[in-house]
Amino acid sequence: SFELAQPHSVSVSPGQTATITCSGDILGNKYVCWYQQKSGQSPLLLIYQDSKRPSGIPERFSGSNSGNTATLTIAGAQDLDEAAYYCQIWDSRTAFFGGGTKLTVL
Amino acid sequence: QLRLVQSGPEMKKPGASVRISCESSGYIFNNYVISWVRQAPGRGLEWMAWISPYKGYTHYAEEFQDRVTLTTDTSSNTAYMDMKSLTADDTAIYFCAREYGDGNWFDLWGQGTLVTV
Helix, strand or coil, X not given: CCCCECCCEEEECCCCCEEEEEECCCXXXXXXXXXEECCCCCCEEEEECCCECCCCCCCCEEEEEECCEEEXXXXXXXXXXXXXXXXXXXXXXXXXXXXXXXXXXX | CCEEEEXXXXXXXXXXXXXXXXXXXXXXXXXXXXXXXXXXXXXXXXXXXXXXXXXXXXEECHHHCCCEEXXXXXXXXXXXXXXXXXXXXXXXXXXXXXXXXCCCEEEXXXXXXXXXX
16 A cells, blocks of 8 residues: 555645645655546546646646655646645556645635 | 546445446547546545456456456447445445556546445
C-alpha cells in the first residue's frame, strides 16, 4: 500500500495563489497526476506526469514533484476553482489517490 | 465525441450483488484500459481495479479482490463491474475511467453510478 497525504483543506483569497501538497515516500520517483472534482461532478484531469496540462486546462494550474512532495499550484485563484483536489500515482499496477484537499476561495 | 456513459442508480439489499455498465464511444475501446473508482458519501476517491479490454487482463485492489469482477463486451464497447456480498459500506458513487498515455492517467470519466445498499 502507498500512502499519499494531502491537507484536508486550503483557503485562498480570489486572485491569490493556492498551493496544495501531496506527500508520500520517495514520491519524486513516481509520476503524479492531479484531479479536480467539483461538487456533484466526475473528477477532471488537471495535471499528468507531474507538470503537464491536458488541452483545455488553464495555465494558472501547474504542478511539480520532487523528493517526497508533489505540489499543485493555482495562480490567481478564481471562485470557480473551489473544488476538491486529488493527487494520484501508480505503484505496482495499483492506483492510489490522496485523501483530497477541499479548496475554498473566499 | 469521447464519452463514457454509465448505467443508472441502483438500490440493493445487504448481501445482494450489483452490476454497473460503462459504455464507451468516440474512440477505439480495445485500445485503452478501463479503471473503476468509487467514492463513498463525503469521502475521497478509492481505486478499485482495472481491465484491459483487448486481452481481458485485470488487476484488483486487494480490498476488492474477492468481491469484484471486471469484464468487457468488445462488441458493444462496454465494460462491466460486478460486485457481490454488498454491505452498507459499499454505498458509494462508482466511476469508470479511461487510462491514457504511458503514465496511465485518467483522462476520461463516466458520470458515475450511485449504488445504495
